[in-house]
Amino acid sequence: MSSLSDILSCPRCGGGMGKNGSGFLCRCGFELEDCGGFYGLQDSKVDKGEYADFYTEGYFGSSLYDYSGYRLSRLVGLAGPKVGQRVLDMGCGPGEVAIRCAVLGAEAFGIDISRDALRLSSRRASDAGVSLNLFEFDGKRAPFNDSVFDSIVLSDVVEHIDDATLDSLLSECQRMLVPDGRLVIHTSPTKRAIDLCRSVRTLTLGRLDLYSRLVNPDYEFLHIRYHSQESMRRALVRRSLYPVIWGEFQYLAGSRLEGLLRALGDRWSDQLWCVAFKDPDRAHASRKDRPYLDLIDLPSELDLGRCSDLCLGQGFYGSEETFRWMGKSASLFLNVPDGCRRLDLVLDAACLVDGPLKVSMTLAGRTLTPVSLGEAGRHAVSVDVGPGVPPGPAELRLAVDRTFVPAESGVGQDRRVLGVAVLNVSLSKDGPGGLKK
Numbered sequence: 001m002s003s004l005s006d007i008l009s010c011p012r013c014g015g016g017m018g019k020n021g022s023g024f025l026c027r028c029g030f031e032l033e034d035c036g037g038f039y040g041l042q043d044s045k046v047d048k049g050e051y052a053d054f055y056t057e058g059y060f061g062s063s064l065y066d067y068s069g070y071r072l073s074r075l076v077g078l079a080g081p082k083v084g085q086r087v088l089d090m091g092c093g094p095g096e097v098a099i100r101c102a103v104l105g106a107e108a109f110g111i112d113i114s115r116d117a118l119r120l121s122s123r124r125a126s127d128a129g130v131s132l133n134l135f136e137f138d139g140k141r142a143p144f145n146d147s148v149f150d151s152i153v154l155s156d157v158v159e160h161i162d163d164a165t166l167d168s169l170l171s172e173c174q175r176m177l178v179p180d181g182r183l184v185i186h187t188s189p190t191k192r193a194i195d196l197c198r199s200v201r202t203l204t205l206g207r208l209d210l211y212s213r214l215v216n217p218d219y220e221f222l223h224i225r226y227h228s229q230e231s232m233r234r235a236l237v238r239r240s241l242y243p244v245i246w247g248e249f250q251y252l253a254g255s256r257l258e259g260l261l262r263a264l265g266d267r268w269s270d271q272l273w274c275v276a277f278k279d280p281d282r283a284h285a286s287r288k289d290r291p292y293l294d295l296i297d298l299p300s301e302l303d304l305g306r307c308s309d310l311c312l313g314q315g316f317y318g319s320e321e322t323f324r325w326m327g328k329s330a331s332l333f334l335n336v337p338d339g340c341r342r343l344d345l346v347l348d349a350a351c352l353v354d355g356p357l358k359v360s361m362t363l364a365g366r367t368l369t370p371v372s373l374g375e376a377g378r379h380a381v382s383v384d385v386g387p388g389v390p391p392g393p394a395e396l397r398l399a400v401d402r403t404f405v406p407a408e409s410g411v412g413q414d415r416r417v418l419g420v421a422v423l424n425v426s427l428s429k430d431g432p433g434g435l436k437k
Contacts, residue, residue, distance in 0.1 A: 004024070005019060006145075008032070009143060009144060011030065011140070011143045015027055017032065017143070023039060032135065032143060037118065038122055041136045041137075071156075072097065073313050073316065074186070074292070075184060075186060076097060076101060077296050077311035078182075078184045078292060078295060079097070079182070080151060080296060081101035081102075081104045081106035083106070084107075085106045085107065086108075086150055087108050087109065087149065087151045089101070089108070089109070089110045089111075090142070090154050090169065090173070091154065091155070092112050092121055093112060093114075095110055095122075095124050095132060097155060098110040098121065099132065102131065103130055106151075109144075110133070110134045111134070111142055112137060113137050118136060139161075142176065146175050146176065147177065147179065148176055148178070149177055150177075150182075151181060151182050152176065152183045153183075153184045154173065155185070156186060158227060159189075159223050159227065160222055161224060163235070166235055167239065170236060170239040173239075174241050177278055180278075182277055182295075183236075183275070185232070185274045186273055187226075188214075189214040189226065190271070193252065193269065194226050197209075198211055200257070210256075210257060213251045214252075229245045232274060233274075240278065242276060242283035243274040243275065243283055244283055244285045244291050247266035247270075247272055247273070248269050248271045249261070249270060249271065250271050252269075275292070275295050293333065298312075298335040298393050299335060300334060300337050300340075301427070302332065303423075303424055304322055304323040304423055304425065305424065310332060313331060313332035313333065314331050315329060315330030316332070322421045324420065324422070325398070328399055328403060329397065329399040330397075330422075332396050332425065333393055333396070334394060335391075336363075336364065336389055336393075337427060337428070340389055340391070341384065342428050343427055344382050344383075344424070344426045344427075344428065345380075345383075345422065345424065346380050347359065349373050349379070349420050349421075350421070352375060356372045357400055357401065358371075359381075359398060359399070360398070360399045360401075361399075363389060363394055363395075364390065364394035366385070366386070368384075396425065398422070400420060403419055
């Protein structure tokens with residue numbers, strides 16, 4: 001692992017930076033000072049706009065800030081952090097993505113223009129037992145050399161900046177990525193979804209208001225530019241970054257318009273995702289549905305008790321001990337080995353009311369035999385997959401017939417209505433087993 005001095009470059013002149021006490025100094029006089037948990041800009045009065053004033057520690061601890069497992073697991077899965085690799089979270093906020101990448105063994109870096117965000121990232125990393133390299137950023141030039149990062153994550157940033165700033169950030173990403181590196185972008189809501197929901201609200205005289213699902217008026221003033229798949233593609237290609245782009249539904253899921261929007265295609269979704277490469281030959285995906293499955297390496301076994309193994313999934317959130325899912329259904333992705341015959345799970349029901357809990361499952365669209373959890377506690381479940389499930393990435397869907405933990409009971413300090421905890425999932429070539437306790 002290289003020292004920071006080998007990685008850093010001066011944001012002012014581009015020259016190298018050497019150690020200067022606990023900070024770093026360039027020959028031109030520019031200094032990165034040790035601010036106790038992160039490295040700060042020499043001129044802390046640099047104009048960083050309304051973002052730094054609004055995104056304070058109070059905001060990150062409020063109900064306005066929602067960084068769901070839906071986004072976090074996808075971002076980390078697409079970034080693909082591995083031991084010996086460097087990952088940069090650009091606009092890291094309170095550090096969720098960087099911390100998860102560090103837990104998985106990568107050398108994780110975070111930059112942000114908010115000092116409160118960096119302080120919170122540092123504390124959270126310490127609580128998680130990992131180390132982050134955190135730097136204050138002026139929104140222009142990042143303090144790193146060319147070709148040093150295997151992955152860069154730009155999550156929920158591009159909607160907060162104008163086109164000129166986005167062009168500058170993408171140029172920086174292109175500069176800092178290694179030749180076979182990747183840039184992961186998420187933004188929401190999308191321009192098409194915003195425009196459509198505004199029109200529907202106007203045409204229905206406010207009776208059908210889906211716009212309020214997409215925006216929160218308390219921070220909507222910070223949204224400067226909404227993007228479509230087309231505008232995002234143009235911005236990336238202009239900076240020699242070649243993307244695979246797709247859309248997903250989250251905020252409009254379950255709405256009256258969801259069926260129509262899905263029929264029109266993912267360009268009308270409320271979430272925009274993309275993975276971009278410096279090499280145009282890498283920017284392809286054979287799957288029209290879920291193209292991201294061509295861009296990631298999936299395991300055949302997940303140890304979800306570690307709270308870091310979930311690569312891609314929906315409906316889950318990480319608690320102190322494991323992953324639970326909320327509501328009645330959730331999904332995750334595994335790699336089906338050639339000749340797979342059995343699915344093994346370890347499930348934990350914190351408590352049961354109103355009788356046994358029925359758990360149904362489908363793997364790669366194939367309905368598996370449901371199981372019944374008759375009492376609270378940990379259950380090892382083994383289900384016959386049968387022949388014919390094609391090898392490769394596949395979705396495992398799980399559903400319970402009801403949520404069963406009253407909100408007032410919760411788990412620890414969590415007062416949400418919960419489903420069941422998933423501790424371990426694996427696929428194997430062995431024959432079927434049975435329900436065990």
